[in-house]
Amino acid sequence: MSTNLSDLLKVCAGCGSCLSSCPVYLTLRDETYSPRGKIAVIQAMEEGRIPPVEGAPVLSYCSLCGGCESVCPNGIRTLDIFAEARSRWGRSLLKKALVAGFARGIFPAHLFTSLGALFFPEKLPFRPSLKPFLSRAEEFYPGAGRGRVLLFVGCLTNRFFPNHAEAAVRVLSHSGYDVLVPKGQICCGFPYLSLGEKEEFRKIMAHNRRIIDSLKPDFITSTCPTGMTTLRRFYGYENVRDLASLVLQGKGNFNKIPLRTAWHDPCHLKKELGIWSQPRELLSSLSSFKEMERPELCCGFGGSFSLSHPEISFSLRKEKRKYIKESGAEVLITACPGCIMFLGSFSPVPSLHLSEFLLRAMK
Numbered sequence: 001m002s003t004n005l006s007d008l009l010k011v012c013a014g015c016g017s018c019l020s021s022c023p024v025y026l027t028l029r030d031e032t033y034s035p036r037g038k039i040a041v042i043q044a045m046e047e048g049r050i051p052p053v054e055g056a057p058v059l060s061y062c063s064l065c066g067g068c069e070s071v072c073p074n075g076i077r078t079l080d081i082f083a084e085a086r087s088r089w090g091r092s093l094l095k096k097a098l099v100a101g102f103a104r105g106i107f108p109a110h111l112f113t114s115l116g117a118l119f120f121p122e123k124l125p126f127r128p129s130l131k132p133f134l135s136r137a138e139e140f141y142p143g144a145g146r147g148r149v150l151l152f153v154g155c156l157t158n159r160f161f162p163n164h165a166e167a168a169v170r171v172l173s174h175s176g177y178d179v180l181v182p183k184g185q186i187c188c189g190f191p192y193l194s195l196g197e198k199e200e201f202r203k204i205m206a207h208n209r210r211i212i213d214s215l216k217p218d219f220i221t222s223t224c225p226t227g228m229t230t231l232r233r234f235y236g237y238e239n240v241r242d243l244a245s246l247v248l249q250g251k252g253n254f255n256k257i258p259l260r261t262a263w264h265d266p267c268h269l270k271k272e273l274g275i276w277s278q279p280r281e282l283l284s285s286l287s288s289f290k291e292m293e294r295p296e297l298c299c300g301f302g303g304s305f306s307l308s309h310p311e312i313s314f315s316l317r318k319e320k321r322k323y324i325k326e327s328g329a330e331v332l333i334t335a336c337p338g339c340i341m342f343l344g345s346f347s348p349v350p351s352l353h354l355s356e357f358l359l360r361a362m363k
């Protein structure tokens with residue numbers, strides 16, 4: 001990650017090609033909160049034209065979804081810019097304490113359920129696991145010699161959706177891969193990066209890298225696209241692969257499930273990792289798949305963004321709900337624990353992680 005803010009800022013031509021990809025701008029329709037608006041504010045703070053006390057509040061209006069970066073004709077690294085700007089001007093001790101409490105397992109997971117009950121007006125769409133996945137997983141699951149895949153579990157999956165990780169292990173093993181689940185792995189660190197806590201992020205990255213490098217896997221995967229993005233983009237691993245791609249290259253047999261499905265593109269999976277055709281290929285062959293309108297529209301979660309700006313998050317989620325309902329699908333399939341948690345029971349139909357869908361198709 002480049003940290004020379006002046007250099008990073010130079011490349012923005014202010015063309016506006018990114019506006020229609022920014023969920024925050026599309027919700028607020030205020031140029032200040034568009035990608036180029038935020039970049040202009042950061043530039044002004046960098047050059048001393050705006051005092052940080054005036055400019056810094058704008059920095060929180062970004063979920064780091066990567067939408068602007070994926071369409072920018074100038075290849076501007078917006079995630080690097082926003083993370084660096086937050087580390088200088090936008091750090092929040094309260095958010096850091098919350099993130100640390102969750103990612104390190106200091107707070108009991110049930111505390112988050114209680115907070116969630118206040119935050120979610122509907123029935124809670126998730127229950128924390130009393131036994132996190134990593135505390136009960138084996139470190140090695142044999143396949144059939146197709147390659148060694150390291151499963152990076154991630155904090156949300158570990159504590160709230162161990163079923164995603166369990167399904168992924170079985171699906172990968174069924175597809176012929178040996179699966180490695182190192183117990184010492186911890187949160188990928190993205191929540192810290194998003195809060196501008198670069199030093200904390202570097203420590204976490206160094207810890208996880210030591211473990212991953214000692215095992216030398218052929219591939220690294222995760223049921224969390226933010227984790228995969230972090231491992232590829234910030235840790236620098238080129239061998240990160242999503243589950244759908246691994247399954248398509250594997251040799252497992254899957255049966256068709258007689259269900260009408262729709263697919264929601266998690267932001268980091270499509271916009272950062274460029275994965276969109278692979279899950280559709282699987283769903284088209286294994287179910288009655290129909291594309292819904294605006295499948296790439298952000299669900300509204302964005303990690304701690306949904307705590308800072310619930311009005312934007314809830315508005316996006318409401319729009320998403322409309323498209324899911326209109327699709328006529330019986331089940332919504334996606335590949336992100338954050339999207340599943342946030343859409344949850346607010347979705348008009350059940351949401352399944354792709355790993356769970358594939359597990360059912362194995363039977």
Ligand code: SF4
Nearest residue numbers: 012013015016018072
């Ligand atoms: S970030 Fe890229 S797409 Fe957006 S205004 Fe700047 S140059 Fe244009």
Ligand code: SF4
Nearest residue numbers: 022062065066067068
């Ligand atoms: S990363 Fe996403 S939310 Fe942030 S400015 Fe870019 S498009 Fe908007």
